[in-house]
Amino acid sequence: MELADKTGHLLFPGAAFLHLKKLQNLTIDLYGYPVFGPEFEHLPLKYIKFKSCHLKNLRNDTFKNFPATLSEIHLSKCLSIKTSQIGVNVLRPFISLSFLDLSWTFVTLTKGLELMYPLINRTMQLVDLSHMRNLRTNKFAVPHTIILTEEMMKHLNTMCIQILNLADNNIVDILPRSLFGSEHLECLEHLDLSGNRFGLFSLKYELPFYAPKLSHLRVFDFSYLALTYLDAVYMPATTSADQYHSHTKKKRKHDYCAGETSVNVTIPSKLEVLRITHVLGAPPFPQLTLNNISSLRYLDMSYYDIKCFPDIFLYNRDIQLEYLDISGIDCELYFKKKNLPYFPVLKELYMRNAHFYRAIDKNINIFKNTPNLERLDLDSNYMFTLPSSFIMHLDHLIHLRLSENRLSHIPAAITDLPRLKTLNLKGNRIFTLYPEFTSWLDAQQIKLGYFSLKIRKNDFSCSYENRKFVRWLNSTMVHLDNKTYYCRLSNGSLSNTNTVLMNYHVIFSNCDAFVWLRVGVILLVSFFMVLLPTIVIYNFRWRIIFFCYRKFRGIVENSLKLNYDYDVFISYGYDGYSWVLETLTEQLETKWGFRVCLEDKEFHKWQIDV
Structure with missing residues (x-):
């Protein structure tokens, strides 16, 4: 650009573009009081965009040297120009204009x-007159x-x-x-x-x-x-519209x-x-x-x-209908309606800020009318849970957004969605992802080739019980929304998963010692529980045997209706006569309470009686 005169008019020479014989699209800045040289008339332009538009005025002859081939003009965001500085015939040179x-x-x-005015009776593909306002001089x-x-x-x-x-x-x-x-x-x-x-x-x-x-x-x-x-x-007050809208001046009914x-x-x-x-x-x-x-x-x-x-x-x-957005409307206003339409081909449903927790509390499943959903957005609905019966039939669901709710755990029905590829759980109260769910995520990543998981702004716990989740974040191929997440340690301090992973053995060393201590106590208790009964059984094995024998014999005698005078009959040799009479009999009768029958004692008495 060159200074044309002292009044501030800026010359835009077209000579620099003349060697571009096939130039059709041109994006250029626009400043001050522009003057476009005659060379522009010979360019085969079809599209022009004034990207940085800081005009002071637009005269009726500003664009007189532009070619008649121009069909698309973007003259937007001109923030410095005044309404009085625009000529009414500024668009007249563009006889082929359609955008x-x-x-x-x-x-x-x-x-x-x-x-x-210059475009009267034209056929236009686009006329964009949006966001056109006077520049405010102050906020009031x-x-x-x-x-x-x-x-x-x-x-x-x-x-x-x-x-x-x-x-x-x-x-x-x-x-x-x-x-x-x-x-x-x-x-x-x-x-x-x-x-x-x-x-x-x-x-x-x-x-x-x-x-x-x-x-x-x-x-x-x-x-x-x-x-x-x-x-x-x-x-x-003077507009003729007052009479046209006079019937609108009525009070709202109670x-x-x-x-x-x-x-x-x-x-x-x-x-x-x-x-x-x-x-x-x-x-x-x-x-x-x-x-x-x-x-x-x-x-x-x-x-x-x-x-x-x-x-x-x-x-x-x-x-x-394939796309429906009813966000911001309290679902209680319509979930009780009996004539809600059935949407057989609906693919996208958005229900943000719809108080969907009320439908959950009353167990009203409105998704029965949308069996072929591919995208479901339930952001900011104050949900503490999402029943499995609400989404388990949505076999075509690919994108599910449950962000900014009150979920403390991941709904189990999610693992029953075979085609799910993106899951947004950002801004909930989830403290960990259990191994069953992380295994399912890895399986989805392998099966579908892509899975996106967003879990930022949750209340993750980096305690010993959740250490597998911390390691999974570093090893998974699932596309996460962050490389590291804030989490709370067992002592209550706040850290992040990357720091915990780098100091994994230091942080969880006390947990390992506690585990081994627990294992040692369990083994010691188990040893005594096995050893003590063994010693007792070994030392009192004969008493236990005789006790069982007497119980068994009593059962047999009662069943056969027999009644014996003696509990034990002892047959012995002559060389053991003195031991049997003095030691064994004494032990059986005195300490164990058996009635003993001896050949030399009881049989001899029987013969005398006879």
């Missing part, structure tokens, strides 16, 4: 719509509010536009025949109105009427809205769920994506009837401020 991006430029949407400045009127939209409504982005422009109301007053509504495929503040009644009466004309609309986004009953609160009548919504026949996220002040719909829902594939109604979930009636029950 126009003016997003994040600090001029008002009203000025952006005026710049459409009131943001510029926009009321879309038929006059403001008159240039845009002559164009055949496929993608129209008016997001985050402080639009507070949409008057009749403004947004949907286009002559070519059948061209519109993607409409983004997110981040504005217009009321529900701005669309309630026009959208059903124009829905048949929106025959090619595939994406409709009006997220981050602030819907309100008092739509006229942002309107000047019974919130009875505040509105049933609503019949006709969805455009080819609508595939519908986003209505982060909507505040949503009125109640006791009954909601949906038509032409078979084309819808993507529905995001997360953080929709609803206090009364409607009874849903489907005119066409052929539901082909």
Whole structure:
């Protein structure tokens, strides 16, 4: 760039690019008061992006030397330019333009719509007028509010536009025949109105009427809205919209769920994506009837401020929804409904901040209506457990997110999910991964070739009982979200798994000594428990034998009804006569209590008696 004159105009010479005979895409900075040389006219450009845009003004002749082949222009994030310094015919040189991006430029949407004047009756693939606001001079400045009127939209409504982005422009109301007053509504495929503040009644009466004309609309986004009953609160007192919205100035009924009548919504026949996220002040719909829902594939109604979930009636029950996000809506509002739709092909379900613990407490399994889920997100639901019956039938589940809950252990049903490849347990109260689960993780890694595990921000314990988990972290092939994790030692101090692993033998040396001490005590006790009974049995073996003999003989005598006078009969030789009479008999009769029969004693007495 060269200084052209003392007024601050910057010359962008195109001579440096002339040898690039096939140059089609150009990204260049834009500063001050730009002047583009005549050489640019000979470049075969189709795409240009002004990446660092610090303009002071844009005159009607700023781009006069650009080639007629340009079809895509990105003039976004121009933060220094003023609305008064932009010519209304600045886009006239671009006769082949089909992509126009003016997003994040600090001029008002009203000025952006005026710049459409040279593009009247054009066919455009993209017109991005999102995030266009006046630069605030201080934090207390009131943001510029926009009321879309038929006059403001008159240039845009002559164009055949496929993608129209008016997001985050402080639009507070949409008057009749403004947004949907286009002559070519059948061209519109993607409409983004997110981040504005217009009321529900701005669309309630026009959208059903124009829905048949929106025959090619595939994406409709009006997220981050602030819907309100008092739509006229942002309107000047003189606007003609006061009369149009006069019926909205009514007080809310005490019974919130009875505040509105049933609503019949006709969805455009080819609508595939519908986003209505982060909507505040949503009125109640006791009954909601949906038509032409078979084309819808993507529905995001997360953080929709609803206090009364409607009874849903489907005119066409052929539901082909693949993506559903109902995060931020208390699940208690809908899990008791008996007419909840069945989603046969739903692949992704997001239920963050939905108080899902209430469904668990009441054992209401809403996943029975979603048998083919591949991704399930239950982040931040205050769950202390997840019953096996809730997910064990989800054989197609690949991604499961249970982060930011209160889980103290990993649900056992996870190991019954054959196709699971990613598991997010971050921010729970898990203190260890047991060997049964780590073995399953390693098996999944080998079987599927990839497994991702996120376990940061848990209350891990590096005690002796969990030492196998610490070693597993260093040896596993599973893709972890960190190389080291904080954990608490047995003495209560805080460390990390990498430090524990490096000092493994030092930290757990006392634990090993305690184990050997325990083994020694067990062996010593076992020895005495075996030795003492052995000694007693050996020393009193004859008494034990005779005791058993007497018991056995008593049982036999009683069974045979016999009664013997003597317990023992002793037959002996002559050389043992004195030992038998003096020692053995004395021992048997005196100490052991047996009645002894001796041949020389008892038989002799018997003969005398005879």
